[in-house]
Every structure is written in C-alpha cells, then in structure tokens.
Amino acid sequence: MQVAPSILSADFGNLARDVQEICEGGCDLVHVDVMDGHFVPNLTIGPVVVEAVAKAATKPLDVHLMVENNTFFVELFAPLKPEYISFHIEEEKHPHRLIQKIRSYGIKPAIVLNPHTPPESIEFLLQDLDMVLLMSVNPGFGGQSFIDTVIPKAARLKEMRDRINPNCLIEVDGGVSDKNVQTLKDAGVDVVVAGSYVFKHENRAEAIKSLQV
Numbered sequence: 001m002q003v004a005p006s007i008l009s010a011d012f013g014n015l016a017r018d019v020q021e022i023c024e025g026g027c028d029l030v031h032v033d034v035m036d037g038h039f040v041p042n043l044t045i046g047p048v049v050v051e052a053v054a055k056a057a058t059k060p061l062d063v064h065l066m067v068e069n070n071t072f073f074v075e076l077f078a079p080l081k082p083e084y085i086s087f088h089i090e091e092e093k094h095p096h097r098l099i100q101k102i103r104s105y106g107i108k109p110a111i112v113l114n115p116h117t118p119p120e121s122i123e124f125l126l127q128d129l130d131m132v133l134l135m136s137v138n139p140g141f142g143g144q145s146f147i148d149t150v151i152p153k154a155a156r157l158k159e160m161r162d163r164i165n166p167n168c169l170i171e172v173d174g175g176v177s178d179k180n181v182q183t184l185k186d187a188g189v190d191v192v193v194a195g196s197y198v199f200k201h202e203n204r205a206e207a208i209k210s211l212q213v
C-alpha cells in the first residue's frame, strides 16, 4: 500500500517542516487538497503555497482539486509539475478533454468520485487514467468518519480496472487509519490518503509505516 499524507491536517505555521517530516518518514506521495469555497464549503491553498510545499517535498505531489473550474486550476498548478492532478467527475462536463490536457503537461491524470458516484460512471475513461480516487468521506474537511460503502465500491472498481487498465491505481481518501487499511488493501486499493491519522500521531513515521501494509 502506498501512503499519501494529506497536508490539510499539517500545521500551516510550520508547513515546510511538516512536509519534510512526512517525506523523511517514508511517505510515497504528498497529498495536496485544493478547495475553492464553491465546489466544497471550505477554502484552502493556491499555487503560492503549493510551490512552497513542492520545494520542501522530496516525494512527488498528488494534487486533488475540489473546485468548480477545473481547467483554470489545472493551468494554475501544472507549472509546479505534480505527479498527479485529480479532478471530480461530478464537476466536469468534458472529462476526456481535461484528461488529455493534464497529460499534455506530462502530469498523470486522475479522477475523483464522491461517495455516491458509481465507478461505472467512469468506465469509458478508465483506459486513459493513471489513478482513480474514491472519496470515503464527503470532500471538504479532514477528520471525518470513514464511509464504509467505499469498500464494495473499491472491489467493483478493481474488477473494472483489472479488465480495462491494470496500470491504473485505486486511491481512497478520508477517515483512513491503521484500523481500516488492511480491509482497503484486501478490496484492491493501492494508495491511501491519510490526514489526521498521520499528522495527529505522536510518531508520524510510525503512522505512515503502519499504513504501508
């Protein structure tokens, strides 16, 4: 299991220090939540702060857009060269075009599904994706409870993924801890995002290790 700590739960007064700590602690990706106050009822960070995160990070960035105007934000973040940019299928009229745009920057495209969105909604996009992110909380905030319907959903997505594009990773985000990571692994999940579990742990490196099952 790859682990992508969400910096939403980091100490923003000491962001570079916290990013360095999770990278030295062995995380696989640094997960960056971009919220615009419209698609979700919360507002986070723009390219100025993400540039500082990219400078501090020794692991690739995984940028999760929770925004209304995906194309505008892709253009804003592409120069920072994250490994992945993911956007919500619920907020995109032309997802295939946006996937091509993200790839044209040399960035891996990913699509995010809210808890209610079925994996079948992206069946005909799967061949063009590097990752699908399944939300296991309603997007917008850290520290929420895990919605366990994501487990059969991940298993259904895995069946589609294995058939259509075995290289496409499955990522789960929200309420992830050492208590549910093995179940997620068994369902076929490849990457977990964890915010409060990692950043509130007294030993963040140990927290990351406990998720690398």
Ligand SMILES: O=C(CO)[C@@H](O)[C@H](O)COP(=O)(O)O
Residues within 6 Å of the ligand: 006, 008, 009, 031, 033, 064, 137, 138, 139, 140, 141, 142, 143, 144, 173, 174, 175, 176, 193, 194, 195, 196, 197
């Ligand atoms: O995208 C989001 C929330 O919208 C997540 O990345 C959370 O930040 C995960 O936080 P925890 O549930 O692990 O505390």
